[in-house]
Amino acid sequence: MDAKFMDECPDIIKEYLFYMKTIQGRSENTVDGYYIDLRTFFRFIKQQKNLVSTDTSFEEIKISDVDIELIRSVTLMDVYQYLDYLQSERQNSPVTRSRKISVLKSFFKYLTKKSGLLTYNPIQELEVPSTKKALPKYLSLEQCLEMLNKIDGSNKERDYCIITLFLNCGMRLSELVGLNLGDIKDNTIKVLGKGNKERIIYLNNAALDALDRHLKLRYKQKNVKDRYAMFITRGGTRISRRRVQEIVENCLKAIGLDHMGFSTHKLRHTCATLMYQYGEVDIRTLKDFLGHERISTTEIYTHVSNKQLEQASAKSPLSNIKKREP
Secondary structure, eight states: OOHHHHTTSOHHHHHHHHHHHHTSOOOHHHHHHHHHHHHHHHHHHHHHTTOSOTTSOGGGOOOTTOOHHHHHTOOHHHHHHHHHHHHHTSOOOHHHHHHHHHHHHHHHHIIIIISOOOSSOTTTTOOOOOOOOOOOOOOOHHHHHHHHHHOOSTTHHHHHHHHHHHHHHOOOHHHHHTOBGGGEETTEEEEEOGGGOEEEEEOOHHHHHHHHHHHHHHTTOSSOSSTTBSSBOTTSSBOOHHHHHHHHHHHHHHTTOTTSSOOHHHHHHHHHHHHHHHSOOOHHHHHHHHTOSSHHHHGGGGOOOHHHHHHHHHTSTTTTOOOOOO
16 A cells, blocks of 8 residues: 555555455555545545534545444435435546546455454445446557557667557556566466466567567666666666556657547457457457456457448348249
8 A cells, every 4th residue: 555545544444455455466556546535435425414613624534543433323315325426526537536436346245255344334235336337448550560560769679668568468557567577488478467367478479579679678787776677777777667658659649649548458448359359359258358247247358340240231141032023
């Protein structure tokens, strides 16, 4: 958990976050997100129950005094009012509201089932708000080729390798940044995914070639501080998430696709989509390739293109039947 949150975080929430990190295997960033969502909720509760002065702004409400007695006072109606607040006052999207409620349900379930501090879960029957499943954004095959061809600059071999791994291996940003030199073995690479779960990705020819070109320069770099890191900066330290995001943004800008909502994660969408559309990859294979726990998560990547819809229509056994003239 981020040190800047430690002083304000009450013990009862710290224990939950520690459980989610060490037992459930959630990442540091995920745990920090849980804390921020719980902080928003208990700020709202303290405000609703008149536990802070009326002239205290919402962002200044402290939650360090939150204890089991306050938590026991939470009712299902409080949570309904919280949902209304998220929508009307904070303009949170359905996806954001759904995430916040999921964290809240997880927290109360922990207090009831794991720690035993609650004998009754007041929000057990609370439904998570439904969200609209939008089709993911992705680059076309032509756009991918154009972007790869435009990569230039003093670190072009490194940057080309980064983009290639995103497009061919479907890595998450955290997975790519965390790569070490020792993770490569023959034609495979080991990545550390969500929940600290390792998986092996088979490297195709494009990925192997890009890695080979990158590593020839990587091993020649002097003053390396993070000697195990696959991708490093000029200063010799492991490349940061933000720096990788900037590399992707610059590559997109080079082909006129900046400010179009694309990102490192959209390159992961692109990899999965192109594999499904052009490689005819089975959805269960794609699930394991991407490191998803549930196949329902993979389904959003397997939307079909207009071309596939056209081909499906043409394959109907009645597609060539025409009305006979009398």
